[in-house]
Amino acid sequence: xxxxxxxxxxxxxxxxxxxxxxxxxxxxxxxxxxxxxxxxxxxxxxxxxxxxxxxxxxxxxxxxxxxxxxxxxxxxxxxxxxxxxxxxxxxxxxxxxxxxxxxxxxxxxxxxxxxxxxxxxxxxxxxxxxxxxxxxxxxxxxxxxxxxxxxxxxxxxxxxxxxxxxxxxxxxxxxxxxxxxxxxxxxxxxxxxxxxxxxxxxxxxxxxxxxxxxxxxxxxxxxxxxxxxxxxxxxxxxxxxxxxxxxxxxxxxxxxxxxxxxxxxxxxxxxxxxxxxxxxxxxxxxxxxxxxxxxxxxxxxxxxxxxxxxxxxxxxxxxxxxxxxxxxxxxxxxxxxxxxxxxxxxxxxxxxxxxxxxxxxxxxxxxxxxxxxxxxxxxx
Amino acid sequence: xxxxxxxxxxxxxxxxxxxxxxxxxxxxxxxxxxxxxxxxxxxxxxxxxxxxxxxxxxxxxxxxxxxxxxxxxxxxxxxxxxxxxxxxxxxxxxxxxxxxxxxxxxxxxxxxxxxxxxxxxxxxxxxxxxxxxxxxxxxxxxxxxxxxxxxxxxxxxxxxxxxxxxxxxxxxxxxxxxxxxxxxxxxxxxxxxxxxxxxxxxxxxxxxxxxxxxxxxxxxxxxxxxxxxxxxx
Ligand SMILES: Nc1ncnc2c1ncn2[C@@H]1O[C@H](COP(=O)(O)OP(=O)(O)OP(=O)(O)O)[C@@H](O)[C@H]1O
Ligand SMILES: [Mg+2]
Numbered sequence: 379x380x381x382x383x384x385x386x387x388x389x390x391x392x393x394x395x396x397x398x399x400x401x402x403x404x405x406x407x408x409x410x411x412x413x414x415x416x417x418x419x420x421x422x423x424x425x426x427x428x429x430x431x432x433x434x435x436x437x438x439x440x441x442x443x444x445x446x447x448x449x450x451x452x453x454x455x456x457x458x459x460x461x462x463x464x465x466x467x468x469x470x471x472x473x474x475x476x477x478x479x480x481x482x483x484x485x486x487x488x489x490x491x492x493x494x495x496x497x498x499x500x501x502x503x504x505x506x507x508x509x510x511x512x513x514x515x516x517x518x519x520x521x522x523x524x525x526x527x528x529x530x531x532x533x534x535x536x537x538x539x540x541x542x543x544x545x546x547x548x549x550x551x552x553x554x555x556x557x558x559x560x561x562x563x564x565x566x567x568x569x570x571x572x573x574x575x576x577x578x579x580x581x582x583x584x585x586x587x588x589x590x591x592x593x594x595x596x597x598x599x600x601x602x603x604x605x606x607x608x609x610x611x612x613x614x615x616x617x618x619x620x621x622x623x624x625x626x627x628x629x630x631x632x633x634x635x636x637x638x639x640x641x642x643x644x645x646x647x648x649x650x651x652x653x654x655x656x657x658x659x660x661x662x663x664x665x666x667x668x669x670x671x672x673x674x675x676x677x678x679x680x681x682x683x684x685x686x687x688x689x690x691x692x693x694x695x696x697x698x699x700x701x702x703x704x705x706x707x708x709x710x711x712x713x714x715x716x717x718x719x720x721x722x723x724x725x726x727x728x729x730x731x732x733x734x735x736x737x738x739x740x741x742x743x744x745x746x747x748x749x750x751x752x753x754x755x756x757x758x
Numbered sequence: 759x760x761x762x763x764x765x766x767x768x769x770x771x772x773x774x775x776x777x778x779x780x781x782x783x784x785x786x787x788x789x790x791x792x793x794x795x796x797x798x799x800x801x802x803x804x805x806x807x808x809x810x811x812x813x814x815x816x817x818x819x820x821x822x823x824x825x826x827x828x829x830x831x832x833x834x835x836x837x838x839x840x841x842x843x844x845x846x847x848x849x850x851x852x853x854x855x856x857x858x859x860x861x862x863x864x865x866x867x868x869x870x871x872x873x874x875x876x877x878x879x880x881x882x883x884x885x886x887x888x889x890x891x892x893x894x895x896x897x898x899x900x901x902x903x904x905x906x907x908x909x910x911x912x913x914x915x916x917x918x919x920x921x922x923x924x925x926x927x928x929x930x931x932x933x934x935x936x937x938x939x940x941x942x943x944x945x946x947x948x949x950x951x952x953x954x955x956x957x958x959x960x961x962x963x964x965x966x967x968x969x970x971x972x973x974x975x976x977x978x979x980x981x982x983x984x985x986x987x988x989x990x991x
Contacts, residue, residue: 379860379864379867379871380871380877381871384860384864384868384871387859387860388859390859391858391859658855659855659857659858662849662851662855662857663857663868664816664840665814665816665843665847665849666843666844666849666868666869666872666916667840667841667843667844667845667869667872668840668872669836669837669840669841670836670837670840671837672840672872749816749817750811750816750817751811751816751817754851
């Protein structure tokens with residue numbers, strides 16, 4: 379036997395304590411890892427994905443403000459723009475107020491290139507382009523209302539006072555959201571009396587590298603006009619809806635902090651109970667010749683080992699789990715991927731290490747200071 | 759005549775308990791020669807354990823001196839004192855105080871972890887010590903798998919492992935039945951007579967004290983006048 383073996387034996391002496399401590403540290407750090415990864419995925423979109431190339435141009439003030447149609451040509455001619463489509467939120471219902479689903483007025487020939495990750499039938503796209511009152515619907519909404527291609531449907535506007543009568547020309551599958559309905563912006567303009575305005579412009583950039591410059595250029599171009607723009611990635615655009623419910627970043631940050639502190643308190647209390655039980659043995663060790671420093675380092679090593687074991691299970695468990703889970707399907711497209719990065723893993727392990735030391739600091743100091751004679755009297 | 763191994767000079771130890779001050783040892787002066795086997799006797803609360811603790815370097819006197827092999831133990835720093843105990847003192851307690859998660863062999867090896875010995879040497883020393891106390895066949899047993907008498911013999915083996923100058927025992931037979939107590943006392947006697955170990959043993963039991971070479975009596979922290987008298991065996 380050596381000193382390390384003795385420390386390991388001490389750590390393992392109470393199986394229930396080992397399991398509970400390791401498990402609670404693992405669970406907390408698993409949560410921490412998930413939260414940090416979610417935060418990262420939400421705030422910095424994946425650049426390799428097709429969807430990351432999409433930008434949304436909207437009115438700087440709010441989504442309720444519209445943009446002039448004349449912006450279309452100017453944006454379209456900017457370098458780095460592959461596709462630019464008018465994109466107006468219709469916000470109607472089908473037959474009944476509870477039958478809500480997203481509907482957009484857009485340019486029929488731009489839909490397929492804009493949402494390249496979704497599956498469109500080229501013949502159906504051609505039919506859609508050829509029919510002024512045609513529409514293309516996501517498979518989920520088709521199934522929901524048991525619609526068939528060729529069927530005529532009427533939407534009732536809730537924002538715009540009109541009721542488009544549409545013919546379903548095609549179905550799309552896959553992509554970020556399978557519930558949308560797309561119909562022609564030209565038809566929408568006709569129904570609303572050619573207002574000359576557009577809700578938003580959706581852009582597909584040539585590649586990820588041009589995005590920052592493109593965003594800056596668009597917003598700079600329309601600066602100091604009646605309708606100043608705010609251009610952002612699709613992900614950031616979606617996030618602005620999420621953020622309506624509060625500052626996500628701060629929320630996740632504070633939850634993480636609470637997790638870490640709770641974990642420190644729980645581990646510290648188990649650790650101090652474990653050491654208290656052993657005060658007499660510690661007195662014996664000191665009598666045998668272990669000095670205070672050695673006693674402290676043995677306690678710290680034990681606590682450190684337990685915390686690190688929990689950290690490994692929690693952090694790397696999360697990594698393993700998300701490497702084998704289809705997060706895209708699981709979150710219905712909210713997360714495209716869920717990369718537990720080395721950076722996040724290192725953060726989690728650092729917390730485990732700090733936890734290991736802080737949770738035993740007080741019992742270790744108590745053990746160091748206790749006199750041998752007092753220790754021998756414990757439970758005597 | 760050789761200088762005594764332990765020289766205790768006007769040694770006092772006071773304890774402060776709230777407002778009350780207890781004088782546990784009152785100017786005790788005592789010599790213990792190399793190879794002696796001293797039984798410390800006296801009523802409960804007379805200061806036996808306190809004196810033993812100071813001799814063994816786990817407590818410090820309030821005044822006076824305790825010199826062991828020319829070292830005034832009280833002057834050592836905490837760390838140096840721990841080191842000194844490791845090489846000079848072997849402890850045996852009333853409750854056997856083995857580490858419950860370690861086997862008999864590992865318990866005996868424990869003080870050797872602090873020495874410069876190799877793993878193989880540590881093992882050999884520990885095995886030899888266990889053989890000396892007659893437990894060669896119990897190396898892999900955990901304390902809870904041993905009888906009280908066996909546990910105490912493992913504790914004695916642990917006390918012997920570093921080959922210390924001094925063996926101190928505080929009521930080593932207090933928790934044992936007559937038979938096991940007899941074994942332990944005979945073992946101590948053999949260690950004293952044959953291995954020349956210097957032993958200081960606190961005991962209540964006159965029969966146990968009968969195994970010592972000399973009996974020292976404490977009364978309310980003071981040595982009894984007849985302290986020097988009793989020569990046993
Ligand atoms: N840490 C302490 N704090 C306060 N008083 C103490 C302390 N240790 C010992 N004493 C007091 O010192 C006196 C001597 O105690 P000691 O333990 O040396 O007695 P003892 O002779 O070993 O008794 P026993 O036979 O009961 O073990 C007692 O009055 C005791 O209450
Ligand atoms: Mg006592």
